[in-house]
Amino acid sequence: MKKAVFTGRTIEEAVKNGLQEWNLPAERAKVTVLEQPSKGLFGLIGVKEAKVELEKIPDPIEEAELFLAEVFRTMELDVSIERTEGEEGTLLNLSGPELGILIGRRGQTLDALQYLTNIVGNRYSNAHLRIVLDAENFRERRRKTLEDLARRLAQRVIKTRKEVVLEPMPPQERKIIHAYLQSYSGVKTFSKGDEPNRRIIIALRTP
Structure with missing residues (x-):
């Protein structure tokens, strides 16, 4: 329910009644x-109460969660969402028995779903929001995989x-490799090409 009418002896009481309900x-x-x-x-005689209409102002993260819930319902997936706040923004962690199809x-697939979720959330926000989707700690496992890859390739170079x-690679994965090798002695990194075919190049750092 987005709108509803509430009454009270005063305007303040009517508003309070609505907020409490x-x-x-x-x-x-x-x-x-x-x-x-x-x-x-x-x-x-003929006492008339105050009458107000309350309209819910959408919460951006709640709207994003509702969007995800509808996606999961359409896909007939049993997925729960846990919200936490972190340095990178709001983390929505997904858990359930069939997350492989959502990770891709x-x-x-998880990146594409994150992109759409951010569009929905920012539609209801006055300031830019960053929503990060994760599933069974996939982001951390993927980060470690990329860092291991970066280290092996740097040694080869x-x-x-x-x-x-x-x-x-997508921008967020390139960022992980760039950051990991930034202080790696003997090599340097740069990107070349246009999205979605932009690639990282690891080269020998010359004195």
């Missing part, structure tokens, strides 16, 4: 006064003195 903080509701209270004849090859060109 919805279990909603005041900043999440838009108030429209429909009728002022009146005492009636001699202050006794090297996380491509140092040994052979020939640059290595990686396969195309």
Whole structure:
């Protein structure tokens, strides 16, 4: 329910009644006064209560979670969502028995779903939001895999003195490799090409 009408002896009481029924903080509701209270004849007869209309102001993260829930319902997947706040933004961690289909090859499906979730959340936000989707700690496992790959390739570059060109990767994965090798002695990294075929090149660092 996005809108509803509430009454009370005063405007303030009517608003309070609505917020309590919805279990909603005041900043999440838009108030429209429909009728002022009146005492009636001699202050006794025909007493009329205040009437207000409350409209819920959407919470961006809640809307993002509702979007995900609808996706999972359509796919007939039993998935639960746990929300935590972190340095990178809001983390929505997915858990359930069939997460492989949501992760996809090297996380491509999860990345696409994260992209759509961010679009939905930011549609309801006045400031830019960053929502990170994870499933069974996939992001951390993938980060370690990429760092191991970066270390092995950097060692190859140092040994052979020939640059290595990686396969195309999404921006967030390239960022992990760039960051890991930034302080790695003897090599440097840079990206080449246009999305979605942009690649990292690991080359020998010259004095």
